[in-house]
Amino acid sequence: MKIAFLADPLSGFKIYKDSTFAMMREAARRGHAIYAFEQRDMALDDGVVSADVAEITLTGDPDDWYAVVKQASTRLSEFDAVIERKDPPFDMEYVYGTQLLQLAEMQGARVFNKPSAIRDHNEKLSIAQFSNFTAPTLVSSSAERLRAFHALHRDVIFKPLDGMGGAGIFRIKDDGMNLGSVIETLTELGARTIMAQKYIPAIVHGDKRILVIDGQPVPFALARIPQAGEVRGNLAAGGVGRAQPLSTRDREIAEALGPVLAARGLLLVGLDVIGDFLTEVNVTSPTCFQEITDQTGFDVAAMFIDALERQVLHQVPET
Template sequence: MKIAFLADPLSTFKTYKDSTYAMMVEAAQRGHEVYAFQQKDMAVAQGVVTARVQRITMTGDSHDWYRAADPVDTNLGEFDAILQRKDPPFDMEYVYGTYMLELAEKQGAKVFNKPSAIRDHNEKMAITQFSEFTSPTLVSGDEARLRAFQKQHGDIILKPLDGMGGAGIFRIGADGMNLGSVIETLTGNGKYTIMAQKYIPDIVKGDKRILVINGKPVPFSLARIPQNGEVRGNLAAGGLGVAQPLTERDFEIANALGPILAARGLLLVGLDVIGDFLTEVNVTSPTCFQEITQQAGFPVAATFIDAVEAAAAVK
């Protein structure tokens, strides 16, 4: 197979933990041809979607880990699979990229995750479709509504809808200290919509990343445990990642959402669960492959490439 990865610059990869790197290694070990390009490399001319794509050879060295051939302008429909692995921010440039990939699908490309499905599943907002699994949640940019939510629930979390890695997350206690300032900051004085959620004390045990591949959960999560007084467990915010078996509730959530999301074209999803509650549905570039494999021994990358091979083979 010819597999192309739409990703951030390869030079920025931290190979000891990068999930896209693990995917590339697994694909190359199976004899697949691995290619890479960035969103800026795509173009549409006379209705045809192309990209300046480089073939990647893995060196086996974790530092100087790849060799890249000269870029070649290639019709994206020529690839057996295109893996969308660009990190947020999910800005308009990201949206334009999904439009291009969606057009490429009509020209024969198979893209995972499906571009329209990525576009339709904001990673924060998506949980509102599954409210039976969430803690009390409000989505609004209205100060009065946000203040009423805090008054009702006391200890709450406020966060932007377009962040990643724990950026912009605030905890407001029952006393409401600094609530007005946080609302003003996050909403831009009412211009932007944000999310408020009742604080879940089980965050001290970790923000669990549950990977779901083609509708089926990986049996281990990575609990990202806040450190040094932080409220955020995200690894990017200094959280400690600990692999652990899924709980009965974890399986309940993953098994309920998995088939629905897979049917929508989301081959790989990262569900975030704190305690017994769903907090995010990650669809852009879910991570934690390597940490789970290293600690629990479960072959996440191999399981994912199995799913890619099967999905690409479907006519």
Template sequence: MKLLFVADPLHTFKTYKDSTFAMMREAASRGHELWACEPQDIVWQRGGQVQAQSRRISLTGDEHDWFEELEAAEITLTSMDAVLMRKDPPFDAEYLYTTHLLTQAEREGAKVFNKPQALREHPEKLAILEFPLYIAPTLVTRSIEAVRAFHATHQDIILKPLDGMGGMGIFRVKDDGLNLGSIAETLTKDGQQTIMVQKFLPAIAQGDKRVLVIDGEPVPYALARIPQGGEVRGNLAAGGKGVAQPLSESDWAIARHLGPILAARGLMLVGLDIIGEQLTEINVTSPTCFQEITQQTGWDVAKRFIDALEARVQA
């Protein structure tokens, strides 16, 4: 197969932990052809098809100079067997425009994973609203007064922007309410920007679990990202320690319920974030933790993903 990865610049990859790299490595081991581009390389013009200035690469096996460019060419997305949208957030206007171009490529016959329409319809913080049975007390608002009322009810809360990643912009306010007004004003930009507020879950001490679901089927191990050094955030990017562990009974229940629903919408790869028994986010843009789970358990996540991709392309 010819695979086009729409991703961040290749030179920024941390190959020892990057899940897109793990996908590439597994695909290359099967003889698949690897192409890569960035969102800004994708263009469309009337009378033609969606194209991208892309590079065909091979993997060198070196940790730093990890790829070699074999050729550069402007390719039509329909000439690829699969297009994998792996651009990291933020989910901003440019990300949204890229998904529209990818939808046009689908109209022309390209196969895109995850499906661009599904990416647009499942913003990672807000997608949990569809599944209230599994989530903690949650408020979505731009009203500072609503935030104050939520805090008065729940006492210990987490506030976070809707477009962040890696734990950026997350604040905890305890029962003393210290700095609540300032934090709410800053995050909402004085009531002009919508945020999410959730009841603080003490189970974060045991980790913010990343549960991967591939084509509707849960990976049997989660990566518990455990906060370190007094941090409230477990995100690996915020210094959390990743510990792989078997899914709990509640993890299985959540993943088995959501997995088939999301897969049917074209979300072949999903990362569920679970604290204790509560679902906190549904990650669809570029779910990660492949390598940490595989290294610690021997369960090959990238192999399962490429198996699923091959099956989807051949269907």
């Protein structure tokens, strides 16, 4: 297969932990041709979506890990698969990128995850579709509503709807210290909608990332454990990742959501679970492949490429 990865600059990859690199390495090991491009490389010209795409080989050198074979403007429909792996922020540029990819789909490209599905699944708001698995949650820009939610639950997490890596997350305890300031800052004085969730004490045991591939859960989660008094377990915020088998509740959540999300065109999803509660549904560029594989021996990248091959080589119908 010819597989094109839409990603951030390759020069910035930390290949010892990068999930996109793990995908590339496994695909190359199987003999697939690997290509890469950035969102800024895409163009719509005379109705056709193309990109300045680099064909690359993997060198095996950790310091200089790839080499460009050739680079050319190529219609995205010429690839067997286009893998959307651009990291957030999920801003309007990101949205424009998904719209270009959707146009490319109309011209025959096969894009994973499906661009319209990425747009339709805000990583925070999507949990509302599965409220039987969530802690008490409020989404609002109203200071009055947000204050009332805190008054009811007494210990609350506030966070933006477009954040990543734990950025902008605040915990307000029973004393309400800085409640007004946090609400004013996150909502920009009522101009932006945010999320409030009842604090889940089980965060001390980790914010679990459960990967679901083609509707099936990876059997191990990565519990990202907060450090040094932090409330955030995100690896980008200093959390320490510890792989562990899925609990009964983890598997219940993953097996309930997996087929639903796969049917919507989401080949790869990262569910975030704290204790027994679903907190996020990550669809842009879920990570933690290498951490799980390194600690357990379970080859997540192989499971992903297996699923990709089934979708492309066996032409699984999309719904």
